[in-house]
Amino acid sequence: MASSETQVYPVRWQDDHLVLIDQRQLPERYNIVAIRRCEDVVRSLRSGIVQGGSALGLAAAYGLYLGANEIRTDDPTAFWERIEAIGEQFKQTRPDKAHLRWAVDQMLAVVHHADAPIETLRQRLLAQAQTMQRDDFTLCQAIGDYGLGALPQTPARLTVLTHCNHGALATSGYGTSLGIMRSLWQAGRLERVYAAETRPTLQGSRLTAWECVQESIPVTVVTDSMAAHCMQKGLIHAVLAGADRIAANGDTLSKIGTYSLAVLAQAHSIPFVVAASVSTIDTAVASGDAMTIAEHPPEEIYRLGDRVTSPNGAEFYNPASDVTPAGLITAIVTEQGMVAPDRLATLQPG
Numbered sequence: 001m002a003s004s005e006t007q008v009y010p011v012r013w014q015d016d017h018l019v020l021i022d023q024r025q026l027p028e029r030y031n032i033v034a035i036r037r038c039e040d041v042v043r044s045l046r047s048g049i050v051q052g053g054s055a056l057g058l059a060a061a062y063g064l065y066l067g068a069n070e071i072r073t074d075d076p077t078a079f080w081e082r083i084e085a086i087g088e089q090f091k092q093t094r095p096d097k098a099h100l101r102w103a104v105d106q107m108l109a110v111v112h113h114a115d116a117p118i119e120t121l122r123q124r125l126l127a128q129a130q131t132m133q134r135d136d137f138t139l140c141q142a143i144g145d146y147g148l149g150a151l152p153q154t155p156a157r158l159t160v161l162t163h164c165n166h167g168a169l170a171t172s173g174y175g176t177s178l179g180i181m182r183s184l185w186q187a188g189r190l191e192r193v194y195a196a197e198t199r200p201t202l203q204g205s206r207l208t209a210w211e212c213v214q215e216s217i218p219v220t221v222v223t224d225s226m227a228a229h230c231m232q233k234g235l236i237h238a239v240l241a242g243a244d245r246i247a248a249n250g251d252t253l254s255k256i257g258t259y260s261l262a263v264l265a266q267a268h269s270i271p272f273v274v275a276a277s278v279s280t281i282d283t284a285v286a287s288g289d290a291m292t293i294a295e296h297p298p299e300e301i302y303r304l305g306d307r308v309t310s311p312n313g314a315e316f317y318n319p320a321s322d323v324t325p326a327g328l329i330t331a332i333v334t335e336q337g338m339v340a341p342d343r344l345a346t347l348q349p350g
């Protein structure tokens with residue numbers, strides 16, 4: 001793990017305000033954003049300043065506290081109605097993120113029709129957000145350690161391929177799939193990380209590679225289209241992926257391109273491991289067929305910086321996510337342990 005000097009905390013509460021790492025600026029610039037208003041937290045979630053389910057949930061949690069401070073009423077009923085509306089607003093910023101919805105519900109539960117002074121309710125919200133942040137770090141460390149059992153025991157040092165960013169920047173500072181990477185590194189079993197660049201917004205090459213460099217973990221960035229070649233050449237021993245939502249049957253929604261890697265991993269007899277908190281499992285969704293996939297703006301595809309890479313008249317399709325069928329997943333690793341995708345019902349609810 002990184003030393004305290006290099007530890008990455010994407011979401012932090014500092015005195016009376018929220019501090020965020022602007023992930024849109026990485027790796028060129030390390031910019032910190034200080035936020036004191038609820039509406040600015042909402043904006044940060046929508047704009048991509050914060051990315052990753054757990055980090056989004058934590059930012060929303062502190063955003064609810066900021067929102068509570070902005071509610072001017074002594075009427076508990078009016079307070080509840082307003083805070084519930086703010087919570088729904090946060091949920092709608094990224095409806096594909098199951099953990100975000102879970103985090104908002106956890107926050108609302110501590111003030112739900114509570115018979116207490118408004119100031120007491122506000123302090124309960126702040127305390128809950130801080131508890132969730134501490135718990136998330138511990139949870140991710142557990143995922144990392146359990147994940148060691150899902151990976152091949154030979155060779156002694158492994159090379160792993162990752163996609164998108166499910167690391168410190170996406171959580172409270174440790175990571176889910178990259179939490180397994182960190183635990184491998186601590187155990188002396190990690191040879192190298194291959195970070196798929198993750199088109200079209202390059203979270204792998206921008207964020208995952210940046211995290212590895214901060215901690216001196218050997219990392220090689222490859223384009224998404226190079227994954228099959230790397231597997232064919234024996235460069236990859238396992239694929240580590242995160243999840244935005246997991247259906248009751250184990251189908252997994254994650255960043256676009258994850259499904260492709262699962263197909264390739266199966267074709268090359270390579271373990272494909274999903275790492276996620278139990279709160280990511282949505283038992284109300286029977287399978288991936290019921291999951292909605294958002295479509296992002298077309299300019300993410302046809303524009304690289306100031307350069308336009310496609311001709312006028314071309315059309316674009318830019319789904320943000322895809323669904324990996326449970327049958328392609330070797331194991332799902334949670335804070336409660338490692339399970340087969342068809343054994344999710346054995347886990348305790350998040």
